[in-house]
Amino acid sequence: METFKISGDLTFRTAQTVYEELRRLIKKRRPSEIVLDFSAVKRIDSAGTTILNVLERYTDENSVALTITNMPPEVQRTIELFKFEENKKNKKPEELSFINAVGEGAYGLYRHFISFIRLFYEISSFSLYASFFRKKLRRPGEVQRQALEIGVSALPIIILISFLVGFILALQSAAQLRQFGADIYVVDLVVISMVSEMGPLMTAILVAGRSGSAIAAEISSMVISEETDALKVMDIDPIPYLIVPKVYAITFVMPMLTVFSIVFGIFGGLVITVTYLNINFLQFITEAVQAVYFKDIIAAIVKSIVFALLVVITGSYFGFNARGGSVGIGKAATASVVASIFLVIIADSILGLIFYFPH
């Protein structure tokens, strides 16, 4: 039998030291019984109480009998305050196995897809008819405000990025085409690329990053702070109230932004051809006009409208499905950008096949 006298306080400041010392002594001396004399203990707190519990468990596991003697009444009362029965039901949720996780993930994607289609249908139906036939759903000024927010404020970055993309396209293609004496075709390459692909795609990606994430963040914070619930109990459907003005605004603004993107992308190409390839301005314009068909312009506008709808619906979807406070808002914004870009590229491929594959 070993007797240990603990003196002073058994609190946050001392409990760790006392515990480690006792464990060391138990390991070294291997007694069959330990007596802890508490007569000189002045104060105990939750850390001290916990250390006693842990020590009890440790001695039990090591087949050592533990006895506590001469416990001052105040110390005993504090220990009583912190006494509790361990809750065996309070278990950490188990992690899924790989197969289960894959299955959960696949099913989750399926449910997302169904919910997305449902939301797409609701937004489309409200946008196409409800706002025209139900006056109370209209919000005067909101479409203009959204158009300014989505359109005007995105213009500088779209102009800059598009100019640089056109610049780089021309530079890279010039380096190759020069070898074959085909300098003039740099113009065709830049113009066709910008009109049919890069213009609509770059614009959609930039708008998804700027406005798509903002839509997701706005809607998700409204969901989390129960503002959408407040609308519902006032018999106001959040979709026509919040989303339809954005749909109108982005559908109106996106083709215009795409035109700016195309024009400034071509201008970027012009800078290279005029300075690097000795193709003058008039030659450039003549070749550019000949390279573009009416179908290309229609394809660009159709793409920009489709991309606009994908961006706003994806942002709304992740916004309405956000959970979990401030973390949920961040996740919704990020997920919306990633999903928007993914869907835009898929849509671009499909529309490309529709417009160009038969020929």
Next chain:
Amino acid sequence: MKNPIIKIRDLSSGYGERLIIEDISFDIYEGDITVILGGSGSGKTTLLKNILNLLKPKKGSIELYTNTREESAGADIKRDIGVLFQNGALLNSLTVAENIAIPLEQHTSFNKEIIRQIVDLKLHLVNLANAAYYFPSELSGGMKKRASLARALALDPKLLFADEPNAGLDPFTSKSLDNLLLSLREKLGMSMVVVSHEVASIKRIADRVIYLKNGKILFKGTLKKALSSDIEELNNFFL
């Protein structure tokens, strides 16, 4: 005679050019539960933020004395203070248990097993034994408040600040929370500064009352004196 644990002298503070509290002076005594009350906009939260060093005063001084004579002068004050914020202020990306473990991980060298046990103990204290692995977004308002209190009590602080601890709680939970605060004061000698509007709770727990109006102290004294004061607003409040 009790020692002061907080001394505030001529404190003025606010936001920008706007003064919210002006020339506030009072003491908080060791082992007391001091309740600060006042109407909306009276400056209670601004006062609390100044004491917690979340807001710099424009004038005046605040002194905290959390060290007893037996403990070293270099003791870390932040370990001796626990704060229960009005809306809980739990970190949403962590479970309840992880939230409560934060001060234990930061300010002690306990291993994971001991920290887990202390966390369990605190959860039982506030009647949230089953909520260890829930996220804050999965809790009701009252449960968030209790989880936040468990975190505030993680290190058995000498000084507990509580901003509206009973708000959002049902009467039974409110009463058991008050009993818990009284037990902590009795068993651990914890001093408390509580901002509250709940009359029943104030009558149960307060030793001293400070009444703020328009950024100034209208009354400071014992609960007994507050209940028999001739200040009309204070009388109306306690009726």
